[in-house]
Amino acid sequence: MIHDFVNINQISLTDVKRFIILAEAFKQGASITLQRPAYALNMFFENSTRTHTSFEMAERRLGVQVLQFVPSASSVSKGETLLDTLKTLQAIGINLAVIRHSQNAYYQPLLQAHLTLSLANAGDGSGQHPSQSLLDLMTIFEEFNRLNDLKIGIVGDLAHSRVARSNAQILQSLGSQVYFSGPKPWLTADFRQWGKFLPLKELLPQVDVLMLLRVQHERFQAAEENAFETQSYYQQYGLTPARLAMLPQHAIIMHPAPVNRDVEIADQLVECSQSRIFTQMQNGVYARMAIVAALLASQGIIKEQELQELI
Structure with a gap:
């Protein structure tokens, strides 16, 4: 041990x-x-x-x-x-x-x-956030009874996210395909070794697991915070009801929380049938x-x- x-x-x-x-x-x-x-x-x-x-x-x-x-x-x-x-x-x-x-x-x-x-x-x-990764892997395994040959989409504030780094590394090692989406300035160089960046409309129809990331305002520089617009982010990168319809029916939605409702995900989708947020x-x-x-x-x-x- x-x-x-x-x-x-x-x-x-x-x-x-x-x-x-x-x-x-x-x-x-x-x-x-x-x-x-x-x-x-x-x-x-x-x-x-x-x-x-x-x-x-x-x-x-x-x-x-x-x-x-x-x-x-x-x-x-x-x-x-x-x-x-x-x-x-x-x-x-x-x-x-x-x-x-x-x-x-x-x-x-x-x-x-x-x-x-x-x-x-x-x-x-x-x-890194290893205990979050382990509980995420547990949640995925409960759903699919495997951790390999899955398509995982990680969307949102990649640059500031320890969850994204931990999960991308381990899921790739376990044999799953990892994709990223969100604002391109947040795709830092280290993520390219673990997966491919796709526009959200291309990513959603093919993933088994959609991992949404919290926008981490506490790690923003002043200029970054001043330029951020909540409604604009939601419209471009949030999981709206229209985007939910693009997901395969078997796909699950995950989020490490706390959730910013109507920013990363529509309020009414946080506990929808495909969501596993509280299961996590x-x-x-x-x-x-x-x-x-x-x-x-x-x-x-x-x-x-x-x-x-x-x-």
């Missing part, structure tokens, strides 16, 4: 499927036994509802005790480095730190320190239970054999 989970691409394709099977087992009511008390701290330096809450729900369902952390009230606000904060928490007895941070790859110096506590990356800037949120708890369980198993807090029996 892995000691830290910071990038979805750090695990093998076989392990991706094992994580999904374990998450599905938890979804069906499977439970595990802690060999000794375990303690977690969720350290969110950026705002979050879904990821923060579902990690805490996952931890509590596994019997882990969750301590509270408020960045503005911590010694980080006094200038303490994140590494020194984690060394302090480790000395106190924390087993797991779940971290969201605005800095891309913030975790690299932390991994080099070889901490005994485990790290779970809950999102780093515009870099539900699956997030079980995917994160699988992640937390694997990290605790690497420390001997959960017997690895117990997890293997669920897989």
